[in-house]
Amino acid sequence: MTEFSGSDLPASGLAASDLARRLPLTRRRFAALLATALAAGLATGWAGGAHAQEKVVRIGYQKYGTLILLKNKGLLEGKLKALGYSVRWAEFPAGPQLLEALNAGAIDFGNTGEAPPIFAQAAGAPLVYVGYEPAAPEGEAILVPKGSPLKTVADLKGKTVALNKGSNVHYLLVKALEKAGVAYADVKTTFLTPADARAAFERGAVDAWAIWDPFQAAAEKTIEARQLADGTGIVSNYQFYFTTKNFAEQAPQVVDAVLAGVAEIGAWVKANPKAAAEEFSPLVGIPTPILEVALARQQYDVKPITPAVVAQQQEVADAFHKLGLIPKPIRISDAVRAARS
DSSP states (O other), X not given: OOOOBXXXXXXXXXXXXXXXXTOSSHHHHHHHHHHHHHHTTTTTTOGXXXXXXXXXXXXXXXXXXXXXXXXXXXXXXXXXHTTTOEEEEEEEXXXXXXXXXXXXXXXXXXXXXXXXXXXXXXXXXXXXXXXXXXXXXXXXEEEEOTTOSXXXXXXXXXXXXXXXXXXXXXXXXXXXXXXXXXXXXGSEEEEOOHHHHHHHHHTTSSSEEEEXXXXXXXXXXXXXXXXXXXXXXXXXXXXXXXXXXXXXHHOHHHHHHHHHHHHHHHHHHHHOHHHHHHHHHHHHTOOHHHHHHHHHTOOOXXXXXXXXXXXXXXXXXXXXXXXXXXXXXXXXXXXXXXXXX
């Protein structure tokens, strides 16, 4: 694992989705995802889109969040064994890449922030929202270097902002600029993964960086990056859990078991934040004190999707369509799992 030191944030490595992101052709993107999934053993029983030869749920996770703790503690395996399922895990550098894999059929379940599923649904991904974590607006921010002359979001006009395209912070930037009276088109954006954005931010290649925890907390602590704004009063910063339409229909009890495992881990994190930070530290290569700050800004819980949450997510979709960031309007309600009796 890459160690955290000085000016470098830990990189998550070239996962299947990261490789695919760097390839220009759709066919090559899909081929990269599939090849790596096969090499990792993720596609067992995938032929024909079915889990005929082995009953397995393939879960995509990111380097930080509830799912990586669920994997690390091994709690889910026991829950699913009773249902006749095993678990396969795959790591992704960010939400957009994880949902590319979901769309390609390489995973069955995962979680991301509020923006990635908008892009994925607009691209035709067969995703289904099955749960969410409560709002955590302090868990993402627009940062500037310690000595930057920029003091407010309005000062970003004509400046360059680094961010991961299609991630939660993409929506944060859109709404923060709107609140400040600055047109999105009046800001230059450069789309970089967190590790690459951190490097560009430190060498002065960009004026600001829109980023989420724990990278946000790490930059604030180690290089004294300063917030122009976090999500407070601007965006909710929800985390969502997804599966595919087919998997939701074929194995609803498995989806419920995974969500129950997520809830169990969330309750443990809330009750034991220091222990959770200590467990996260070797997984992400970030010191425990920084992770304690990041964890304090999250709401670790999982709840059923509500009409109010759907309405807020629809606002995200509408905003992206208005700006031409997605090619067509979408209805979030079309991708929400019906309530189970």
